Structure formats: structure tokens, C-alpha cells
Amino acid sequence: MEGIDHLADERNKAEFDVEDMKIVWAGSRHAFEVSDRIARLVASDPVFEKSNRARLSRKELFKSTLRKCAHAFKRIIELRLNEEEAGRLRHFIDQPAYVDLHWGMFVPAIKGQGTEEQQKKWLSLANKMQIIGCYAQTELGHGSNVQGLETTATFDPKTDEFVIHTPTQTASKWWPGGLGKVSTHAVVYARLITNGKDYGIHGFIVQLRSLEDHSPLPNITVGDIGTKMGNGAYNSMDNGFLMFDHVRIPRDQMLMRLSKVTREGEYVPSDVPKQLVYGTMVYVRQTIVADASNALSRAVCIATRYSAVRRQFGAHNGGIETQVIDYKTQQNRLFPLLASAYAFRFVGEWLKWLYTDVTERLAASDFATLPEAHACTAGLKSLTTTATADGIEECRKLCGGHGYLWCSGLPELFAVYVPACTYEGDNVVLQLQVARFLMKTVAQLGSGKVPVGTTAYMGRAAHLLQCRSGVQKAEDWLNPDAVLEAFEARALRMAVTCAKNLSKFENQEQGFQELLADLVEAAIAHCQLIVVSKFIAKLEQDIGGKGVKKQLNNLCYIYALYLLHKHLGDFLSTNCITPKQASLANDQLRSLYTQVRPNAVALVDAFNYTDHYLNSVLGRYDGNVYPKLFEEAWKDPLNDSVVPDGYHEYLRPVLKQQLRTARL
Ligand SMILES: CCCCCCCC/C=C\CCCCCCCCC/C=C/C(=O)SCCNC(=O)CCNC(=O)[C@H](O)C(C)(C)COP(=O)(O)OP(=O)(O)OC[C@H]1O[C@@H](n2cnc3c(N)ncnc32)[C@H](O)[C@@H]1OP(=O)(O)O
Numbered sequence: 331m332e333g334i335d336h337l338a339d340e341r342n343k344a345e346f347d348v349e350d351m352k353i354v355w356a357g358s359r360h361a362f363e364v365s366d367r368i369a370r371l372v373a374s375d376p377v378f379e380k381s382n383r384a385r386l387s388r389k390e391l392f393k394s395t396l397r398k399c400a401h402a403f404k405r406i407i408e409l410r411l412n413e414e415e416a417g418r419l420r421h422f423i424d425q426p427a428y429v430d431l432h433w434g435m436f437v438p439a440i441k442g443q444g445t446e447e448q449q450k451k452w453l454s455l456a457n458k459m460q461i462i463g464c465y466a467q468t469e470l471g472h473g474s475n476v477q478g479l480e481t482t483a484t485f486d487p488k489t490d491e492f493v494i495h496t497p498t499q500t501a502s503k504w505w506p507g508g509l510g511k512v513s514t515h516a517v518v519y520a521r522l523i524t525n526g527k528d529y530g531i532h533g534f535i536v537q538l539r540s541l542e543d544h545s546p547l548p549n550i551t552v553g554d555i556g557t558k559m560g561n562g563a564y565n566s567m568d569n570g571f572l573m574f575d576h577v578r579i580p581r582d583q584m585l586m587r588l589s590k591v592t593r594e595g596e597y598v599p600s601d602v603p604k605q606l607v608y609g610t611m612v613y614v615r616q617t618i619v620a621d622a623s624n625a626l627s628r629a630v631c632i633a634t635r636y637s638a639v640r641r642q643f644g645a646h647n648g649g650i651e652t653q654v655i656d657y658k659t660q661q662n663r664l665f666p667l668l669a670s671a672y673a674f675r676f677v678g679e680w681l682k683w684l685y686t687d688v689t690e691r692l693a694a695s696d697f698a699t700l701p702e703a704h705a706c707t708a709g710l711k712s713l714t715t716t717a718t719a720d721g722i723e724e725c726r727k728l729c730g731g732h733g734y735l736w737c738s739g740l741p742e743l744f745a746v747y748v749p750a751c752t753y754e755g756d757n758v759v760l761q762l763q764v765a766r767f768l769m770k771t772v773a774q775l776g777s778g779k780v781p782v783g784t785t786a787y788m789g790r791a792a793h794l795l796q797c798r799s800g801v802q803k804a805e806d807w808l809n810p811d812a813v814l815e816a817f818e819a820r821a822l823r824m825a826v827t828c829a830k831n832l833s834k835f836e837n838q839e840q841g842f843q844e845l846l847a848d849l850v851e852a853a854i855a856h857c858q859l860i861v862v863s864k865f866i867a868k869l870e871q872d873i874g875g876k877g878v879k880k881q882l883n884n885l886c887y888i889y890a891l892y893l894l895h896k897h898l899g900d901f902l903s904t905n906c907i908t909p910k911q912a913s914l915a916n917d918q919l920r921s922l923y924t925q926v927r928p929n930a931v932a933l934v935d936a937f938n939y940t941d942h943y944l945n946s947v948l949g950r951y952d953g954n955v956y957p958k959l960f961e962e963a964w965k966d967p968l969n970d971s972v973v974p975d976g977y978h979e980y981l982r983p984v985l986k987q988q989l990r991t992a993r994l
């Protein structure tokens with residue numbers, strides 16, 4: 331059956347041009363061509379083989395990761411790949427590794443917080459990977475509460491050095507990726523103390539290991555924190571622990587672009603917002619949002635193809651059974667995830683723009699949009715990673731029993747992805763940042779300060795607090811204004827209710843703590859509005875290609891109406907819509923599922939994933955699932971022998987015992 335396209339019928343049904351959709355998905359023709367070329371390069375290189383990852387011990391997996399990274403770096407140099415191409419290479423190699431933290435956090439931290447001189451010195455080494463760095467912020471006792479970190483950096487004016495110290499066990503650095511076994515250096519976040527005064531958290535470049543033999547430098551204790559969830563998965567990463575016993579570093583290894591310490595030990599505060607010390611996190615949160623659509627689309631691709639291959643029930647007299655994708659329940663679980671993958675793609679594109687915009691403004695000393703950029707990156711990181719992790723697990727269930735097999739690609743994808751709900755900020759903690767931002771914005775309504783950007787809708791509070799949806803028939807839910815108004819009214823009413831409840835407390839902080847759960851829900855409503863509005867804005871762009879816009883339109887309204895259905899309690903209790911209008915939204919949703927159904931396989935083909943990248947028997951491009959499941963089963967080490975190891979010691983005696991007992 332090799333070579334037969336089992337999904338050919340599905341592909342023939344498509345009502346749009348897949349090649350054109352591939353360009354929209356990639357962001358541009360150029361981005362598509364780069365991705366396509368690099369994906370093929372990775373797929374054809376035996377060093378990047380990954381189908382056996384579950385069967386490797388942790389040590390073997392880690393060593394294979396080191397090999398892949400070294401080979402990747404060699405290929406980058408040989409092929410003279412630029413930054414974009416190198417990024418795609420890392421993406422398609424698809425194995426978490428120290429390079430993520432080196433390029434993704436260590437280098438950006440130096441770029442964002444280092445002086446020009448520091449950048450010149452450290453980046454020239456880091457860019458050639460002559461040093462390898464990580465981002466050592468979290469401690470055993472504190473992760474979310476950055477202000478609560480305990481590691482100290484005490485200035486010693488006698489020697490012009492900082493003394494980096496771990497005063498307690500809970501102050502040990504714990505979690506940084508790349509720290510456990512690889513990094514030679516780290517950006518370490520510690521409390522800066524000079525002249526006996528604590529000036530709070532600052533970043534310092536600290537060398538951890540010898541550049542000669544890789545052994546830890548004196549007074550440094552460092553190691554790996556241990557095996558994490560799942561086979562393969564994030565275990566290719568050496569998340570580490572680190573303790574300092576009065577380790578001395580030169581004063582000029584404090585990252586001094588923001589605040590400084592002089593030779594005399596005087597602390598010179600930053601003339602820009604001190605929150606810029608958190609800038610690396612804002613940058614990474616933005617990349618995590620962009621990446622959510624990769625992970626979700628991958629799971630959706632597997633579940634969609636398999637749902638078209640898999641048949642259950644519906645046959646009489648041995649006839650052909652129903653494809654499970656034709657069940658409305660399957661569609662109601664799968665198509666909103668397909669729509670979410672596209673929605674997250676577009677909101678990711680927009681967030682990248684926002685990040686670039688705020689970076690340019692900061693360079694020109696305009697800090698006005700920093701709070702919004704922080705709220706958007708935090709809130710969207712939280713929203714998209716939660717939905718993606720839940721979505722991957724839902725895709726596993728959509729694939730029935732076979733989804734539970736490692737070779738479906740879904741268990742590992744889930745295990746590797748789910749920590750995104752925790753790292754770079756726990757998702758609840760991050761939504762609370764959004765909530766604080768919203769409460770401030772609501773408090774300023776009527777003060778003359780006009781809300782802008784993603785909170786601009788709050789400026790129309792007079793209308794949004796009292797409006798009633800005008801939807802009268804199902805098709806009215808395909809009107810962008812109707813959808814936006816419902817989402818805006820819901821978000822604003824939830825935020826205003828929280829603000830009103832907050833005002834009943836004498837102590838605002840106490841009130842905030844009491845209302846945490848409601849505040850998180852208000853923040854989520856605001857973030858969902860952002861995603862819906864950015865999808866609608868995308869549709870207003872000039873999108874070419876046969877039938878492409880129609881499909882995107884369908885997906886956009888599936889995304890919005892599914893959210894409306896899922897959070898119906900919010901929409902009804904805030905009186906934004908009536909039960910009748912909710913029921914019309916459901917009718918429209920079902921109709922949209924019917925329209926998407928013939929296009930579903932083509933819509934996931936538009937992700938342009940190679941079989942190597944998907945690494946899934948169920949999601950194979952050709953749909954040839956069953957023979958390949960057998961092939962995978964035969965590869966399992968348990969099937970190396972017909973009679974298992976342990977038979978003579980542990981099985982035979984039991985069986986013989988049973989025989990004797992049976993004879994008695
Ligand atoms: C060889 C091949 C090579 C190929 C090339 C490879 C290429 C690879 C490249 C890239 C890959 C990139 C992939 C990246 C990998 C990701 C892996 C993930 C690894 C994980 C890393 C981590 O987890 S690092 C640690 C992250 N930690 C956190 O996120 C902690 C969470 N806590 C916080 O962020 C904050 O402390 C918190 C937001 C909770 C605030 O706490 P709080 O005490 O309330 O506030 P405070 O500190 O006092 O500040 C108050 C004030 O400041 C505002 N604010 C807070 N944060 C920010 C911010 N970030 N920006 C701006 N403003 C901020 C806050 O709103 C308050 O404002 P006001 O209310 O006072 O106005």
C-alpha cells in the first residue's frame with residue numbers, strides 16, 4: 331500500500347488553493363520558501379532522526395541532543411545560514427536544547443540590559459558560541475515572585491568586585507535550562523547590595539565552568555535537577571541547579587545599561603522604567619505566543635488526518651463505516667482547535683509587530699506603551715499556551731486509543747509543550763498582571779485619559795455597558811461588528827464589575843486578593859477579545875488565492891462563536907446576548923462546521939509539515955496508518971525476542987506453580 335495517498339479523496343474535496351493558504355500560514359512567500367527548504371534539509375539529514383527518542387535513556391537522549399546541536403551549528407556555518415534560516419533549523423530539529431536558552435534568553439538579556447561595551451565584549455563570544463549561556467533567574471523557593479529572589483550580589487569596593495552568594499538552600503537557582511550540564515556562563519539575577527543597602531533585582535554575567543575542561547569554577551555547585559515528565563520530551567534539556575559560595579566577579583559584569591554601580595560603590599538608578607530589567611521575559615513571551623500556533627497546528631494536523639482515515643460504526647452488512655470526522659461531536663471538538671491554530675498564528679504575527687513597535691519606542695525614550703506591551707505579552711502567552719496544551723490533549727483523545735501510543739506523536743508533544751503554561755510566568759500569575767492593567771484602565775475612565783491600543787474599546791464604555799446585541803438570525807453572527815460588540819461588551823462589563831466589587835474594599839490590595847478568581851476571568855475575556863479582533867483585522871487585509879479568504883472567514887467565526895458557546899455564562903450573565911441569540915450562534919456554528927468539513931484535510935496540509943517534523947504514524951501525509959502502526963510495534967525492544975527477558979526467573983515458576991495447584 332506504500333505510495334498510495336489514502337487521503338486523496340479528502341484532498342480532492344478542497345474548495346480552495348492549498349498552495350496559496352500555505353503562504354498565508356507562513357506569513358509571506360519568502361517565509362514559506364525558507365521554512366519549506368529548511369524543513370526538507372532537516373528531514374533528509376540522518377543526524378536529525380528523532381523517531382527513536384522514546385527508547386533512549388536520559389543520558390543517550392542528552393548526548394544525541396548535544397550531537398544534533400553541534401551538527402546544526404556546523405551546517406549553519408557550512409551553508410552560511412542567516413538568523414532566520416538558523417531559527418527555522420532549530421525549529422524543525424524539534425528537540426529542546428541548551429541553544430534555546432543561549433540564543434533565546436542569554437543573548438537577548440545581554441542585548442537588552444548590557445551597555446554597548448558589554449555587548450561588544452560578550453556578544454562577540456556568544457555569537458560564535460565560544461561561550462554558552464543560560465538565564466538563571468528562578469530559585470528553589472521563588473519563581474513567580476521575582477522580587478522575592480534571595481541570591482545576593484554584594485559590591486566590595488576594596489576589590490571592585492561583586493560577591494555572588496547563595497545565602498540559603500531556597501536561594502539556589504533551580505530550573506534554568508542549559509544550566510545543568512552545558513552552560514559556561516549565566517546571566518544571574520540577584521539582589522544588588524552596595525553600601526549596606528539592598529537595591530533589588532539586577533542581572534550579572536557570571537562564568538560557571540572552565541573554558542578548558544568544563545569543570546565548575548571554584549565555589550560553584552552546579553548540576554541537573556532530574557528527569558521531567560514524559561519519554562523524550564523536555565528531558566533533552568539540562569534544567570539545572572546552581573549555588574554560589576561567595577563567588578567574585580568584576581564590577582563590569584553587572585549588566586549596566588539600565589542602572590549602574592560606580593567604582594566607589596554608588597548606586598546610580600536607571601532613568602528609564604526599572605521594569606526594563608524584565609525585558610527579556612517580555613521578548614520571550616512574545617516568541618512563545620508565536621510558537622503556540624506551531625504546537626497546536628501540529629496536534630490538529632495529526633488529529634484531522636487520522637479522523638479522516640479512521641472509520642467507526644454506520645455500516646450495515648459489512649459495508650464501509652463512517653469516517654469519524656463526519657461525527658458532529660468530533661467536528662465540535664476538532665474544528666475549534668483548527669480555528670484556534672489559525673487564530674493564534676495571526677495574533678502571534680500582530681504581537682510580533684507590537685513588540686517591534688514598543689522596542690523602537692523605547693529606543694526613542696518613549697515608554698508610554700510599555701505597560702500595554704507587558705499586559706499583551708503576559709495575557710496572550712497565558713491564553714495561547716493554556717489553550718494549546720489543552721488542545722493537544724484533546725487531539726490525543728480525538729485519536730482514540732491509538733492517540734495514547736507514543737508513535738502517534740501526541741503524548742510527547744503534550745509533555746514537551748505543557749510546561750509552557752508555567753515557564754516564562756505561571757499562566758494565572760500572568761493573567762493577574764493583565765487584571766491589574768485592566769483595573770487601572772477602568773479606574774481612569776472618565777478622567778479624560780483616553781484608553782488606546784487594545785483597551786481602546788473601553789473608551790466606548792457608555793455604549794458598551796448598556797448595548798444589547800442586534801442579532802436576529804443565525805447569519806447575523808457572521809457580521810464582524812456583531813461579534814466584536816458582544817466580545818467587547820462582555821470584556822468591559824466583567825472588568826467594570828470587578829472594579830465595582832474592588833471599590834467596596836477599604837484596602838484595595840486586600841480586595842484584589844479576595845477577587846483573584848473573578849479578575850482572572852475578566853483578564854481572559856479581554857485577551858480573547860484581542861485574539862478575535864486580530865483575526866477579524868486579518869480578514870480585512872488583502873488576502874489573495876482561490877477560496878482562501880472564505881476558509882479563513884469560516885475559521886474566524888468558528889473561533890469566535892465557539893468561545894461564545896464555551897463562555898456562555900459570561901455572555902448571558904452580563905446581558906450581552908439573550909438565550910435566543912446564543913442558540914442562533916450555535917446554529918451558525920454547526921453550519922460553519924459543515925462548510926469546513928470538506929476542507930479540513932487541506933486546511934491542515936496548508937501547515938506544510940513534513941512527516942519528519944510531525945513524527946506521527948497517525949498524522950502521516952499519506953494516511954497509511956495501520957501498516958505503519960504494526961511496523962512501529964515491531965520496532966519496540968519488547969518485541970526483540972519472542973520470549974521476554976525474565977521468563978525463566980519470574981514467569982515460568984509462576985506458571986509451573988499454577989499448574990501444580992491446578993492438579994491438586
Ligand atoms: C545551533 C542551532 C542554533 C539555532 C538558533 C536557535 C534559535 C533559538 C532562538 C530562540 C528560541 C526561543 C525560545 C525560547 C525558549 C523558551 C524556553 C523557556 C525557558 C523558560 C525560561 C523561564 O521561565 S525564565 C523565568 C521566567 N520567570 C517569570 O516569568 C517570573 C514571573 N514573574 C514576573 O514576571 C513578575 O515578577 C510579575 C509579573 C509577577 C510581577 O511581579 P510583582 O512583584 O507584582 O511586580 P513587580 O516586580 O514589583 O513590578 C511591578 C510593576 O512592574 C510591572 N511589570 C511586571 N513585569 C513587567 C514586565 N515584564 N514588563 C513591564 N512591566 C512589568 C507590573 O505590571 C507593575 O506595574 P505597576 O502596577 O507598578 O504599574
Ligand SMILES: Cc1cc2nc3c(=O)[nH]c(=O)nc-3n(C[C@H](O)[C@H](O)[C@H](O)COP(=O)(O)OP(=O)(O)OC[C@H]3O[C@@H](n4cnc5c(N)ncnc54)[C@H](O)[C@@H]3O)c2cc1C
Nearest residue numbers: 465466467468472473474505506507749752753754755758
Ligand atoms: C520546563 C521549565 C523550564 C524553565 N526554564 C527556566 C529558565 O531557563 N530560567 C529560569 O530562571 N527559570 C526557568 N523555569 C522556571 C519558571 O520560570 C518558573 O517555574 C515559573 O516562573 C513559575 O514559578 P514557580 O515555579 O515559582 O511557581 P509558583 O509561583 O510557586 O506557582 C505555584 C502555584 O501558585 C500559584 N501562584 C503563585 N503566585 C500567585 C499569586 N500571586 N496569586 C495567585 N496564585 C499564585 C500559581 O498559579 C501556581 O498554581 C523553568 C520552568 C520549567 C517548568
